[in-house]
Amino acid sequence: VNVFSCLECLQATSTFHTAAFQSNSNSTCVVRFGRQQYESMHPVLLVRPDGSTINIRYKEPRRIMKMPVDITTLSEEERKIRMRKREPKRAAKQKLDDFEDDFKVDDYSKFWKKK
Structure with a gap:
């Protein structure tokens, strides 16, 4: 052009x-906005790790996208906190309650029909 x-x-x-x-x-x-493909591009707010924002066009309809933080630039404490958050969380063991059963078959056997 x-x-x-x-x-x-x-x-x-x-x-x-x-x-x-x-x-x-x-x-x-x-x-005009020239396109290589016939896909719709949606306006998205891209947030950088330092907090600055950029308006971009992205193929998926999202409002905000965050760029990942480079762990090598963080302090040792912040790095440990982030690594703990990445670890899989252990589910608490569910305690199975044993219900005491006082059911006796002999008490109800009189209601059964015999053929």
């Missing part, structure tokens, strides 16, 4: 762009 032809098109169609074109870091061009 030729930038100059795009700007000439904008200047010809819009009365708001009357200033001459200056090539510097503040100039931009309005173009």
Whole structure:
């Protein structure tokens, strides 16, 4: 896409762009979002480990994505805390209650029908 032809098109169609074109870091061009594939890309907020955020487009509809923290940059205490969180949690052993059963078959055998 030729930038100059795009700007000439904008200047010809819009009365708001009357200033001459200056090539510097503040100039931009309005173009369509070109896609390699026909997938829908969703706007997502990407959170970096230092807390800074970036608006990106991602193939899955999510609101926020967090980048993983590099463990080598953490202090020894923080590293140990994170490693403990990664370990599988042990399920508490369930105590089986033994119910005392005072059921006697002889008490109910009179209700059975004999053929």
